[in-house]
Amino acid sequence: MDFLILPDSEDAAALAQVGAQPGGSRDRNERRDPRVVRHASGRPWVVGHWDEDEIVTVSAGDRRIVLLGRARPAPGTLERLLETARSLHDVDSLARRLPGSCHLTASFEGRVRAQGTLSTARQIFHTRVSGVTVAAGDPARLAALAGRGVDEESLALRLLTPGPPWPLSLRTVWSGVAQSAPGHWLELTPGGECRAHRWWSVPEPVAPLSRSAGTVRSALRDAVGARARAGTAVSADLSGGMDSTSLCFLAAATGAELHTHHWQPLDLANDDALWWERSAAALPDARHRSVPADRRPTWFQTPPEHHAAGGGLLEGPLAWHRNHAQMEFVARAAAGAGARTHLMGVGGDELFSPSPTYLWSMVRGHPLTSLPDLNRMRLLNRWWLGPTVRGLLDSRPFAASLRAVADGLTDPLPHPREPSFGWGGVPRMPPWATGDAVATVRRLLGEAADARPGPMHRDRHQHQVIEGALVSGSALRQMNLALDGTGVTLEAPFLDDRVLEAALMVRTEDRVARGRYKPVLTAAMRGVVPAQLLGRRSKGEFSAEAYEGLLRNRRLLLERCDDLELARLGLVDAGALRAGLLGPKPETRDLTPFENTLSCEAWLRGPVRTAPAAALTAHPTGEPR
Template sequence: MEFVVLPDTPAGVALAARLRALGLGRVVEHASGRPWIVGDWPAGQVVSAAAGPRRLAVLGCALTSPEQLTRALERARTPRDLDALAGTLAGSFHLAASLDGEVRVQGSLSTARQVFHTTLDGQTLAADRPGPLVALTDAAVDAGTLAARLLAPWPPWPLAEQPCWEGVEALPLGHYLELRRDGTGRTVRWWSPPAPEIPLAEGARRVRAALADAVAARARQAADAPLSADLSGGMDSTSLSFLAAGHPGGLVTTRWEATDPADEDQLWARRACAAIPDAEHLVLPRDEAPSWFADLLDPDPDVEAPFAWIRTRARLAYQARRLAERGSTGHLTGHGGDELFLATPLALHTIARTHPWRAVRHLRAHRAMGRWRLGPALRALAADPSFAQWFAGSARALTAPPPEVSRRPDFGWGISPRMPTWATDHAVETARHLLRETARRRPGPLAPLRAQHANLQDVRLCGDTLRRVDRLTSRNGVAWHAPYVDDRVVEAALAIRLEDVALPDRYKPALAEAMRGTVPEANLGRASKSEYSAEAYASLRRHRAELLELTDDMQLSRLGLVNADALRTTLLALPPSSRSLMPLISTFACEVWLRSLAAAPAPPTPAAEPASAPAAPSASAPSTSPA
């Protein structure tokens, strides 16, 4: 699916003609007859309705119907009147409305469905990806944002959501884009995080209902075709597999053969598979499937931005092809469950202020598991920097040694990022400047509470990546769905009391309670989580030659951002800590992206507009292909 939303103005006619030259040939019209949504999408992925001069469309996967949308339209007089509908639909989708000359368009809270926008000749237009906007405006790569993408493990919000193209913006959390009658646009907040006040039992009931609806939306879209799902052995994928087990078209589960013989996931996956005997359980063999970091010399056709999961790009394509052979057109992934349900120590910062006596138990448990020293832990808890102050501190620490894993807890607003040791002074200072400028603007966090802010940042990072994964796998025949990052699931998880879900000695208590009676008790009782450092080291050694080739004539070096010799030294003598490998992933993601831009074909030259259309500048081919 790919689309652009246009304002209800005469200029939209000319813009639609230019978009058709880019291969976006399907058109949904405003009531005025002017083009409204121009794009390309598979059958069954758009539900729409009309009521007088008003139009409404839901693009993607949602539990809705034309009748429900019509009822909402009949009540709506302004874009704001659709808040209730947007806040109740289950699934993952974009919502677009045309109301008497005004337009509303929005994506999802997680960015799995994102809205990008730009202004051209006074007209604001929106799209589900930057590509068409880049082609229309001849936008250039934002070199400063690219330098920040080298940060590991990732740039902090809001830098992580800044598009890599000059003049292109992304919708912030909880906002929709409104296009006025004159074609200008503004962002409007419609959603805020819920207060975490719901007791665990009620919260778990809401989580279960939201997850069941999320899976039902995918099952309905799959119709009679098989639905496939991850079944790695972890609680997240296991829960989805059991929720999907009754799909009339059948269920195909997948898991990867482990590299590490000590990987516990395999044992737990086999137990879960035995409890779903009617499903086909597919084990993807290690000796046939691509390993991590495979095929990084191949350009990527999706050049929106550096791809955070570049290390598993070849594996994902292989998995999608295997599932397509079995008839699946939609796959459920468990990604997003960790981001929502894993206990975060940041919750202790809030609990210590709202329920100090309960905080004592939490602190004792965290100290026992993390081997925290009491003095540093208490001092960290007492510190209370604002989000802007924390951001400024992160700018100062870009080249400091990575924070300790244990012994000294950090209750800041997130993981303080670091630049790779092979980043040049120019790259470091560019990233530091961006962080400092952001801190000077004193941005508010995604949520008032640290734990919720961290949850939302992680959910949005996950959604951003899964949006790109879906494009990759869809090119290989299977759409990738992540029910955990659906709006209703995110809301339900965030609303549960922190003191009920933040105990480190209980593994994902909200999800475990939600799935009780659906997932076997033995699987819900799992208290461990596998780690994959063996896979990382084995794959880096296997593909060392190709990775070293990426350091020859590096695009990042040409831009003055990376010292290729220092990077080669790291590849030839891998660091002993797997945490030190994370900067390699962000660096290779940026390098592959730049090489893909250079290798991409130029977009077609748009056809001339009809003579009756207002004059508009021709879209000369940009120096890089649209994202």
């Protein structure tokens, strides 16, 4: 799917005739005529490529609403809204209760509302073209339309490991192309201007588990139901972990024809295989596919049809670059089974596996009752007492944490026994980043700190949960654009707005329980997933796959060091990167810096477009009913 959203004006209408080349897979979309949904004025509003089951359109007089994606509104919901709404702000009520995951856009009396999802798995980007603000779901399409090039400073930010902190994570790699902030919708005016409006804020964690378990269950059931229907084929991961297992049982309950996928782990000590066998046995009507370790693509492997399936990875460097070949393998297998949707458990860890920072929140909200949890976690992880106490006492504001990240860009990582209770991770530039790249990133972080941004929630753990969802949602969106040519969409129900909100409302003290893994999800899935499968306390570990991937692909990676695009831009020292690839890596975390660097390099080697593409002529199909 790809599309442009245009304001209701003659200048914008002209852009529909000289718009960008189709996004996603060019080979796939160039064989299809573009579709258009029109404003009440008759001018083009939404122009692009989508399948019939990916769009819902409703109109009433000079008002209309379009949903693009996987959403299943209750019958009559959209019609009643159009009858009663007084302005675009009244669409908030729909956005707050709509199940599934979609782009939502509305046209009311010449004004346009456009928004994606809270996790940005579906996102709205915008730029100005000939004095008109245009929106889209793919920033590269807007860059091509406006003739904009790559923002090399943003590319330097992408070298940060594990990634740039919020709000710099919202910065695109295309000059002059911006994306909406979480919880905001974009208004496009007939005069060509735009403005952002907040419609959602991170909720307070006040709901007890006894009440929130049912809310999470209902939200997840609706999320899966928006994608899986009786009599239709749906593909899903079944790793053996609790997240994917929950989705498979929810999908099976819809009556859909379920096809599951499992990667057999390389490490025999990884008990994912054991739990997969148990889960598969409890789903006898599903068709299960288990791929042996020696028959699957490796990490860091380039997909065999990189350009045809990915269209050049147009949005930017893939966050999941290391798994690109594996994800293409899964998507093509799903397509071969007749499925157009593949469910993933992405988002489950972010919502239901609290980071150590939950202790920082507990100490402030429940200082006495938090002590047993704190002591247990310190002993379990062998944290040193001094750094633990200092971390828990740290109360620096969010802006100051950005300054601290800037100051420590090239410092060694903290020792594993020094826990982090900060606002986010501990980003570092890789050792092969040039001095210019480090200086650029330090300046950008400093400028962000000087702007004194607030966090997404005053509680550090709540902020981290939503930031984690943003990271995963962005990665999912990028991969879907890269795999558009397969005809299969990767879907992550845990990242749906209603599921995310339900999880964020759970009390912090209920998110961890002694002797129980993911207690909130476990409680929510009682009666859905067999009790024996809810008792797992372990989690699969895949460092063996990471080491193997680098080893088996090292020759190609070393060859790239001889002609490194990142070196040509002055961002990476090719010799230092080569030494890093050849050097010892005694700890798994020593592998992490390679991921973003190799992703940026792979993207730069693709057909990155920086100029307007061929004309996009809109045909009057997909009109509102």
